[in-house]
Amino acid sequence: MHRRVRIAPFEIERFYERWEFSAELMLSSSDCESRPVADLLALEPDAGERLQSLHLGYTEVPGSPELRGAVASTYDLAGPDDVLTLAAAEEGIFLAYHALLDPGDHAIVEAPSYGSAVNLARSTGAEISLWQRRHEDGWAYDLDELERLLRPDTRLLYLNSPHNPTGSQLSAADQQRLVAMLAERGTVLLSDEVYRGLEHDEADRLPAACDIYERALSLNTVSKSYGLPGLRIGWLACRERSLLDRVRELKLYTTICSSAPSELLVALALRHSARLIGEARALVLGNLPPLAAFLARHEELFEWVPPAAGPIGFPRVRDDRDVRAWCERTAAEAGVLLLPGYVYDEPRHVRVGYGRAGLREALARLETHLAA
Ligand SMILES: Cc1ncc(COP(=O)(O)O)c(C=O)c1O
Helix, strand or coil: CCCCCCCCCCCHHHHHHHHCCCCCCCCCCCCCCCHHHHHHHHHCCHHHHHHHCCCCCCCCCCCHHHHHHHHHCHHHHCCCEEEEEEEHHHHHEEEEEEECCCCEEECCCCCCCCCCHHHHHCCCCCCEEEECCCCCHCCCCCCEEEHHHHCCCCEEEECCCCCCCCCCCCCCCCHHHHHHHHHHCCCEEEEEEECCCCCCCHHCCCCCCHHCCCCCCEEEECCCCCHHHHCCCEECCCCCCCHHHHHHHHHCCCCCCCCCCHHHHHHHHEEEEEEEHHHHHHHHHHHHHHHHHHHHHCCCEEEECCCCCCCCEEEEEEECCHHHHHHHHHHHHEEEEEEHHHHHHCEEEEEEEECCCCHHHHHHHHHHHHHC
């Protein structure tokens, strides 16, 4: 008999819980530079007044109409009724898996992946196959391998493009082939699009999965490309109502509804998404050359597949040092925080983040530490 299973430890968040607020300089963050509330309130003349007079009652379960409208404006076909707001993307991963997978179902998760993508899928009791990509292959997407993994009754595929932690990006042609393979089997696509908008070349931006496939749930958040993780708002968009309804039913047991001030601020931010994402993208693109130059200066230690999107990359450490112990020492002694790859089951790698303003200072500090 199949049963639900205990959730494995979330190693990324455990590591950050230990180090994120004690290390001085962040060099591995997966989000872009955050902003003060005042910056958002300055976007519209009446925003401050609206926030001050907001009543702090419960909000609507799927999200306020204002917020769902603002979210829907980021899609071509998905409308406000196709949107379910969440307490950030993490809740979406939890809810989508637990609402849509039953013990004994088959699902596929790409690897390496953000830890909850694998652990929460497994915790449903479903049988999970990993669609593994590899540094040696330039993190290439092997769609023939995916076709071999897919079964006639595969229930769900989790895919994250642009990708955490490699910064790789699926091509439009591969996206189309992948969706056709899923549509043939009725497989649900849980498409984690939290880095959408941060493609280094804007021509690489993919259509949102929910706009091209009815059985796709597009997952997004203001945590990454918008640099607003403290608002804890994300959403799922899906045009097949029965799928979204099942997720909404389960949300009644987790958060019921979102935070009212956050809903207001996120709707405001989304109305100015081109500007906010544009600023984050400019920071990412400005930080990439000094980071690439640093890695090139230390090519005896690091090799990487240059990222195509997002604010993170995943170099491999060439020597045989204990990467986790080295990252912990670097945090403790130099105050620079890198993320060791063991948290992704890739112990020879290290995650670097380049979406923050302090990148040059962190690199200079790391350079001094390496020379010592
Ligand atoms: C790929 C991916 N999905 C989801 C999340 C969760 O995001 P949120 O902070 O909005 O819960 C993260 C956060 O690191 C992520 O990298």
